[in-house]
Amino acid sequence: xxxxxxxxxxxADPTRRAILARLATSEATVAEIAAPxxxxxxxxxxxxxxxxxxxxxxxxxxxxxxPCRLAPNAFGPIQEWLDTITSTMERNYSRLDQVxxxxxxxxxx
Amino acid sequence: xSKLKIVERGDHHIVFTRQFRALxxxxxxxxxxxxxxxxxxxxPDGWQMLECQxxxxxxxxxxxxxxxxxxxxxxxxxxxxxxxxxNRILHVERMHMPNxxxxxxxxxxxxxxxxxxxxxxxxxxxxxxxxTAMLETGMEEGMEHSxxxxxxxxxxx
Numbered sequence: 001x002x003x004x005x006x007x008x009x010x011x012a013d014p015t016r017r018a019i020l021a022r023l024a025t026s027e028a029t030v031a032e033i034a035a036p037x038x039x040x041x042x043x044x045x046x047x048x049x050x051x052x053x054x055x056x057x058x059x060x061x062x063x064x065x066x067p068c069r070l071a072p073n074a075f076g077p078i079q080e081w082l083d084t085i086t087s088t089m090e091r092n093y094s095r096l097d098q099v100x101x102x103x104x105x106x107x108x109x
Numbered sequence: 110x111s112k113l114k115i116v117e118r119g120d121h122h123i124v125f126t127r128q129f130r131a132l133x134x135x136x137x138x139x140x141x142x143x144x145x146x147x148x149x150x151x152x153p154d155g156w157q158m159l160e161c162q163x164x165x166x167x168x169x170x171x172x173x174x175x176x177x178x179x180x181x182x183x184x185x186x187x188x189x190x191x192x193x194x195x196n197r198i199l200h201v202e203r204m205h206m207p208n209x210x211x212x213x214x215x216x217x218x219x220x221x222x223x224x225x226x227x228x229x230x231x232x233x234x235x236x237x238x239x240x241t242a243m244l245e246t247g248m249e250e251g252m253e254h255s256x257x258x259x260x261x262x263x264x265x266x
Contacts, residue, residue, distance in 0.1 A: 008120055008237050008240055009237070011120045011237070012120045012237040017120075082115060082118075082123070086113055086114075086115065086125070088152060088153050089113055089125070090112050090113040090127075091151075091152075091153070091154065092149055092150050092151065092152065093112075093113055093127050093129075093149075094112075095148070095149040095150075095151060096129070096136075096139055096149035097129065097130065098149075099139070099145065099148045099149050100129070100130070100131045100135060100139070101130070
């Protein structure tokens with residue numbers, strides 16, 4: 001799987017999306033991440049593995065702790081694609097603004 | 110006026126908004142009348158719309174074909190599912206480059222906003238895998254990729 005595939009597969013699970021939302025605010029340990037969920041720490045660890053291999057999160061060693069955080073540029077490939085379609089669509093809509101400004105259309109019917 | 114922005118993003122849907130100065134009737138017609146469509150839906154810079162057929166009624170089909178100066182082309186075909194002038198258009202479309210991308214279901218809503226219009230465009234793919242497929246063949250990047258391959262194919266002696 002390429003990175004976009006892995007990103008999206010990782011994002012297809014609601015628990016993983018909730019974990020990412022949690023990590024968007026600050027880094028956290030497995031215990032801290034698991035606290036608000038009704039699932040076990042091992043299950044959370046499993047989700048973290050998926051997110052880590054998709055390149056969405058990183059873990060560092062801090063004594064006994066292995067806190068997780070969002071990877072820098074985690075959503076790079078998806079963002080790049082979205083930027084491309086957004087800018088192509090915006091070019092179209094700017095043209096529509098110009099067409100309507102130069103030739104105001106009266107609503108028909 | 111605010112430009113196109115992404116207001117919501119899921120694993121297989123994206124929601125965009127865009128404001129226009131003109132009334133919903135005008136913006137709706139600009140999305141359904143071929144002579145107006147052809148003037149603005151020109152796609153990436155350097156491309157022109159070669160063909161614009163649009164039968165804007167429920168069950169009606171549309172077909173848009175673009176070409177650039179090098180003669181490369183791509184097209185989008187689709188079907189209108191529900192039409193409610195000037196409020197809402199629901200249609201399905203796919204891009205051909207030349208292989209078709211997964212069906213993209215697009216709901217476009219036009220709501221009066223002061224003297225203008227707030228347009229909300231919701232794109233949904235059937236599932237996350239289809240989103241991946243669309244990402245991989247997506248717009249300019251996909252086109253460049255295909256054309257890059259075409260270059261490779263045609264440059265072999």
